[in-house]
Amino acid sequence: xxxxxxxxxxxxxxxxxxxxxxxxxxxxxxxxxxxxxxxxxxxxxxxxxxxxxxxxxxxxxxxxxxxxxxxxxxxxxxxxxxxxxxxxxxxxxxxxxxxxxxxxxxxxxxxxxxxxxxxxxxxxxxxxxxxxx
Numbered sequence: 001x002x003x004x005x006x007x008x009x010x011x012x013x014x015x016x017x018x019x020x021x022x023x024x025x026x027x028x029x030x031x032x033x034x035x036x037x038x039x040x041x042x043x044x045x046x047x048x049x050x051x052x053x054x055x056x057x058x059x060x061x062x063x064x065x066x067x068x069x070x071x072x073x074x075x076x077x078x079x080x081x082x083x084x085x086x087x088x089x090x091x092x093x094x095x096x097x098x099x100x101x102x103x104x105x106x107x108x109x110x111x112x113x114x115x116x117x118x119x120x121x122x123x124x125x126x127x128x129x130x131x132x133x
Contacts, residue, residue, distance in 0.1 A: 037116030061092030
């Protein structure tokens with residue numbers, strides 16, 4: 001739980017992990033501005049499992065470029081270490097809902113956040129990700 005971005009309260013619970021994951025947490029609405037309606041955070045067994053978990057998200061999404069017309073999926077970097085790739089990011093839609101998913105390679109973590117029927121929009125969700133990754 002300590003690895004999760006801010007904005008989550010008691011609305012997170014452990015769930016049966018996906019294949020290739022050691023642990024998985026499912027969360028309800030994030031209270032930060034533009035935060036996701038639902039989220040899933042998974043710790044992978046190894047690099048190969050992390051890639052497989054990420055590829056599954058990509059294959060089940062209608063992938064779109066990031067806001068600002070940056071190609072998705074693609075590498076992402078932390079602003080404090082812009083020369084170092086931190087993981088891979090994808091933006092897309094799942095069942096018509098904006099979805100942002102990313103790996104944090106050093107932690108073997110896959111994060112997947114989605115909007116609900118009332119939002120946030122893809123731009124809002126991406127902005128939330130940018131401030132929480």
